[in-house]
Amino acid sequence: MGSEADIERVLWTEEEISGRVAELASQISDDFKGFPAPIVVVGVATGAFLFLADIVRKITLPVAVDFIRAESYGSGTESSGVPRVSCDLKIDISGKHVILVEDIVDTGNTLSCLISHLQRKGASSVSVCTFLDKPARRQVQFKLVGEGKFYWGFECPEYFVVGYGMDYAELYRNLPYVGVLRPEMRK
Numbered sequence: 001m002g003s004e005a006d007i008e009r010v011l012w013t014e015e016e017i018s019g020r021v022a023e024l025a026s027q028i029s030d031d032f033k034g035f036p037a038p039i040v041v042v043g044v045a046t047g048a049f050l051f052l053a054d055i056v057r058k059i060t061l062p063v064a065v066d067f068i069r070a071e072s073y074g075s076g077t078e079s080s081g082v083p084r085v086s087c088d089l090k091i092d093i094s095g096k097h098v099i100l101v102e103d104i105v106d107t108g109n110t111l112s113c114l115i116s117h118l119q120r121k122g123a124s125s126v127s128v129c130t131f132l133d134k135p136a137r138r139q140v141q142f143k144l145v146g147e148g149k150f151y152w153g154f155e156c157p158e159y160f161v162v163g164y165g166m167d168y169a170e171l172y173r174n175l176p177y178v179g180v181l182r183p184e185m186r187k
């Protein structure tokens, strides 16, 4: 459990990921040129850690980097499905332009919660840059803040995927590619 043998097929290779990340970074560098520095890039822990590390190294503008974490709590062991911020930013984002970096947007609940949170903290704009997007599974239509933009790396089919930061039971995050987990591995 936790190895390459558990992967049914690869959807995006390390090379494909690196090429797409470079394109996104170049687009962001162009779009935010002339904005007051620094842009605050906020990674959503834990899944975005590799994507965040790769993209900030290719953005050619001054950036500040921070992390945020959201979790779903419920009564007892059942998740309520409603996420709350469980680990907040260190940086003061009031009056700043923020880019929220996510691994994957699925139902949209996490993103919607985080965007509202950053808005309440006074961000001038909130953009979203997600590595993968699963638009077919959206339940909540999130609203960007100010002149915020939405960037995505690849549209993901409705599989459960792992690798490049994404996990199943905290495993597989270190795979350098994105693959579909064999269904029998999800117990």
Ligand code: IMP
Binding pocket: 047, 102, 103, 104, 105, 106, 107, 108, 109, 110, 111, 159, 160, 161, 162, 166, 167, 168
């Ligand atoms: P949402 O709140 O339903 O949009 O879920 C977003 C979070 O669910 C992501 O940040 C991931 O941590 C997790 N997630 C959704 N789909 C997948 C997947 O296919 N593989 C791994 N994690 C996923």
